[in-house]
Structures are given as C-alpha cells and as structure tokens.
Amino acid sequence: MSYGVDWDDDFEDRARTYCPLCQGAYMPEWSGQEAHFGHTGNCDARILPTRTLLRLYDSATAVREEVARRRSEGSTGPS
Amino acid sequence: MSQTPRDRWAIPPKIGYVNAAQNAHFVAAPLLAAAAIGIAGVMAADGDKFRWPGPAMLLMTVCAVLFVSCIQSSFNAATHLFNPADLDAWYGTSEKPPDTVLMQIQQRDFQIWKSSSRRAVRLYNWGVVTLGSGTAVALSPPGNASSAHAVCRWAACAFVLVATLRVAAATATEARRRQHGRRNAS
Numbered sequence A: 001m002s003y004g005v006d007w008d009d010d011f012e013d014r015a016r017t018y019c020p021l022c023q024g025a026y027m028p029e030w031s032g033q034e035a036h037f038g039h040t041g042n043c044d045a046r047i048l049p050t051r052t053l054l055r056l057y058d059s060a061t062a063v064r065e066e067v068a069r070r071r072s073e074g075s076t077g078p079s
Numbered sequence B: 001m002s003q004t005p006r007d008r009w010a011i012p013p014k015i016g017y018v019n020a021a022q023n024a025h026f027v028a029a030p031l032l033a034a035a036a037i038g039i040a041g042v043m044a045a046d047g048d049k050f051r052w053p054g055p056a057m058l059l060m061t062v063c064a065v066l067f068v069s070c071i072q073s074s075f076n077a078a079t080h081l082f083n084p085a086d087l088d089a090w091y092g093t094s095e096k097p098p099d100t101v102l103m104q105i106q107q108r109d110f111q112i113w114k115s116s117s118r119r120a121v122r123l124y125n126w127g128v129v130t131l132g133s134g135t136a137v138a139l140s141p142p143g144n145a146s147s148a149h150a151v152c153r154w155a156a157c158a159f160v161l162v163a164t165l166r167v168a169a170a171t172a173t174e175a176r177r178r179q180h181g182r183r184n185a186s
C-alpha cells in the first residue's frame, strides 16, 4: 500500500469480476497474497490461471470450454 | 490460500470503533499535528529562551509527520470499509452483483481496513509519544531561569514525561502482543 492517500481502485469493476461457475470473487494482489479468484473447493475453474479467467469470466460457456480443453490436454493444477 | 467467507458480512470487533477512530484520526490528529508545527515554529523563532530547542524541534517535526501519516492511513482504511446498508444505498434500484460476491469483497476489504486502521492507531500513539516527549523537552527550564521558575518547569516536564512514558509502554506492549499473537497464529 502507498504511504499517501490511496485512490487506485474500482469497486464496481471488482464486484462484477467473479468466477461464473462458483461466484468466487476476484481478489487483487494484497499483502503478499497474489491476485486470485476465491473459488470454492470443488469449482472446475480452479485449474485455470487467474489471468486466463480474467479474460473469460464474462461467459460460463467459455470457462467450461477452456476447462475441458485443458483437461483433454492433461494440464491441471492452478498456477 | 485461505477461503474468504462468502456467507456472512464482516463486523468490526467493536461497533463503536469506526466512529471513535474517525474522531481521533480526522479531528484530533490534525489539531495535534498543527500544535506540533506551531511549537516547532516558536522554537525556531525564540530558541534562546529554551534549554534544548534543537531536540524539541526535532521531536515536534517527527510528531507532525506521524500525525499526518496517521490521517493518510486512516483515510485509506476508511475507503475500504462498508456494510450491506451502504451497498443497498449505492446500488438503489439498479442490479446489484450477487451477495456471495459482495460478501467476499467486503470480507477482503475489511481485512485491508483492519490492517490500515491498526497502522493509523500505531502512528497516532507514537505521535502522542513524540508530542509528549517534545513538550517535556520544551518545558525544561533554560539555564538562566530563577529557581522558583525552574522548579515549576521541571515539575511540568516530569508530569508530561510520566504520562508520555505510560502511553509509550502501552503502545510497545500492544505491538509486542500483536507480534506474539501473529507468530502463534502462523
């Protein structure tokens, strides 16, 4: 966090950015924690890197397709 | 990575804390910072009438910086604190994001508020300590003071010093307790 007054945030943008499968909110980087989505334990989209989901979160279909594509390629595990 | 709660809103540990902090940080802190700068100015203009004008100016300057930092930190904290009623008021009749999402965001922002508020409280307390120390140094009588005058000034100096040491001890204990708690939690 900056030492001056902090003005660099957009609440509405943040509140509309969430995982379409489990409604895990997007959490920007803070206090040593990397930016991530707050997925539930059984969410399929957990395997997607944050950046990929940031590109696709608008569409549940696109997210499911990307998950299926990665599974078929055998790439799993969040990064 | 621990899961942010998504089924409840975060609530301050003390409900009155938010108001209390705002009064201390946005009303008292600016006044105290202004007082510190004022005293430093007097020292600069009339240094020969004081015993240790240099150290007093140094302490008052540090004090003013601490209070201003406290105001900034408290401002940053306040921007992250909101409750469901605020969201209802702001969204009005327009479509709100889902409550599960808003709860996660409110919980995360609440952590940021807490951490920034704690920093503001620490800065405020050290601001009080430097203000007290600077006042004590300014109160110490100059070498040419009459003995009656000197006795009164030393007494005032001691009185401020005792009060300041108490605040310093409480602040340091709190910091140690918090550090200890964090070590135990991790």
Ligand SMILES: [Zn+2]
Pocket (backbone or CB within 6 Å): A019, A020, A021, A022, A023, A024, A037, A038, A039, A040, A043, A044, A045, A046
């Ligand atoms: Zn998810």
